Amino acid sequence: MTTFGKPLQPIETGIPGLVLWELPVHGDNRGWFKENWQREKMTALGLADFGPVQNNISFNDAVGTTRGIHAEPWDKWVSVATGRIFGAWVDLREGPTFGAVFTAEIDPSRAIFVPRGVGNSYQTLEPDTAYTYLVNDHWSPTASYTFLNLADETAAIEWPIPLADVEISAKDLAHPRLADVVPMSPAKTLVLGANGQLGRALRAELGEAAHVEYATRDELDLTSPELETARRWRDYGAIVNAAAYTAVDLAETAEGRTDAWTANVAATAALARIATAHGITLVHVSSDYVFDGTADRPYTEDDPVSPLGVYGQTKAAGDALVATVPRHYIVRTSWVIGEGKNFVRTMAALAERGVDPKVVDDQVGRLTFTDDLARGIRHLLETAAPHGVYNLTGAGEPASWADIARAVFSRTGHDPARVTGVSTDEYFAAASGPVAPRPRNSVLELARIRAAGFEPADVGTALGAYLARD
Missing domain, CATH: 3.40.50.720 (NAD(P)-binding Rossmann-like Domain)
Structure with a gap:
């Protein structure tokens, strides 16, 4: 259930640049309202002014829909409009934190800033979950992407629903293990x-x-x-x-x-x-x-x-x-x-x-x-x-x-x-x-x-x- 009345607050994750955010959600008997992205307030608290150019929504019918782990050459601001997810993020950038993992549940009262090169994945915990994200570049088939297998033993992500029991695309199942991942180079x-x-x-x-x-x-x-x-x-x-x-x-x-x-x-x-x-x-x-x-x-x-x-x-x-x-x-x-x-x-x-x-x-x-x-x-x-x-x-x-x-x-x-x-x-x-x-x-x-x-x-x-x- 979405928590109402939390103050806007950033929470460091241990992966450089990956920041979890608590969002204020205001609700009554009619429903709820939140500012999912508010540049002035959020940048004042330290969020990168990352210049989003596109807003995407992924709607998921069933519990257990699982997607990822995808690292892209742009920054993302991830939240949900309805429902709830278990999110997992893995640092796939060159450097000392390569392979570091962070997990958290995200509902409408939370968001997370995902910097370029950090692998992003999620599993839906409720039906009819609308997963929404802002990005600061337009998708391009010529862009450089990095992927990690959802079942990688080194990352050892503890998925709430076993991967054997969920919906996963064949492409996501074919991603490499961490030992075979080519790290994403810096911009x-x-x-x-x-x-x-x-x-x-x-x-x-x-x-x-x-x-x-x-x-x-x-x-x-x-x-x-x-x-x-x-x-x-x-x-x-x-x-x-x-x-x-x-x-x-x-x-x-x-x-x-x-x-x-x-x-x-x-x-x-x-x-x-x-x-x-x-x-x-x-x-x-x-x-x-x-x-x-x-x-x-x-x-x-x-x-x-x-x-x-x-x-x-x-x-x-x-x-x-x-x-x-x-x-x-x-x-x-x-x-x-x-x-x-x-x-x-x-x-x-x-x-x-x-x-x-x-x-x-x-x-x-x-x-x-x-x-x-x-x-x-x-x-x-x-x-x-x-x-x-x-x-x-x-x-x-x-x-x-x-x-x-x-x-x-x-x-x-x-x-x-x-x-x-x-x-x-x-x-x-x-x-x-x-x-x-x-x-x-x-x-x-x-x-x-x-x-x-x-x-x-x-x-x-x-x-x-x-x-x-x-």
Whole structure:
């Protein structure tokens, strides 16, 4: 019999992401009423905002009708409209909880959230049971499914009615035992800008797992009208946008301005639409150039943007677009150093060649090494940190470009006094082409990323390791 008057309450099950819910049901002599799915109340209590697109009902005439065990590549919200079931759920995802089992009776006063890859099955305990479920993807014959035999000895589900005495389809009877089940892999992760310095660091950090894909601009054109059908986007859990136009001075030219807005805004807008439509987490890498650098303290994630040049304007516009995506991480960084030509390698080469450089000393910030940036992005995704903006740079004392140059000279066995500090205006006085305005203060506050459980690498330590590696 349905229990009336229970408070709305989630109950953890021991299988990650599988959550049983008690539902308030209001009844009188006319019958009963419940809110079977109420987004605002349920998400406030921790339910994933999973974006259902379809509502299905399976009506079962007889007691003992048994279905499953099916793991699908989408999330489900399961309840019953009438009747009662015994439900059994088995984790069929890759990972340490593969094979874990949870069982419970479900009547109209209960529901359960079943995450992607958890096998779902049930047995009816009353006649005329209407089993109802919301899903966040449309059924597709090309989707990847995983199955487990209802009678598997390892799962050892204690069915209320013996399987020999119930109605089961021939297909369900033919599903494999647990030892023969191919676990469902995680939802796909797509890394864009795979050949860039951050893209290469992400490849080193995330590896070549089957569910991680890498794409260059030539392989996936984000401004193409066919982008919506370029992938089966519902198979993706995350997109990491490591692609960007970063030629800050060239962006001040007519051609560069067009290219910067195309890559940093139009392409980002297309990604934001895809991510929003398909419930994908979008990771977007931003820049200290969204600020004008006039603050006398480190910039926080909540400071208003005030970009000086075209590059900073396009990055700020991209940030605003990504912020509209329900599941997003805007990772704001500065002074990025990775593979390929960069400031640190240039200074090391000058030191070795006996050149005494003049280096800007009125811009202050922190270096960010791409391996640390990739590590932080992975941390946000794997820990499901709260969505939003995160500053992520190297840790330690801020320094000017001239200070960093002297540190490179010193760590490579050369006299740091060979580096002469000059102002930004002096440095660019003889420039032959357009020069983008630079923020003088590029220091970003790191409290939020630390609160999310990630400790950025110390800049000095990372610089030493980078030079030793080279």
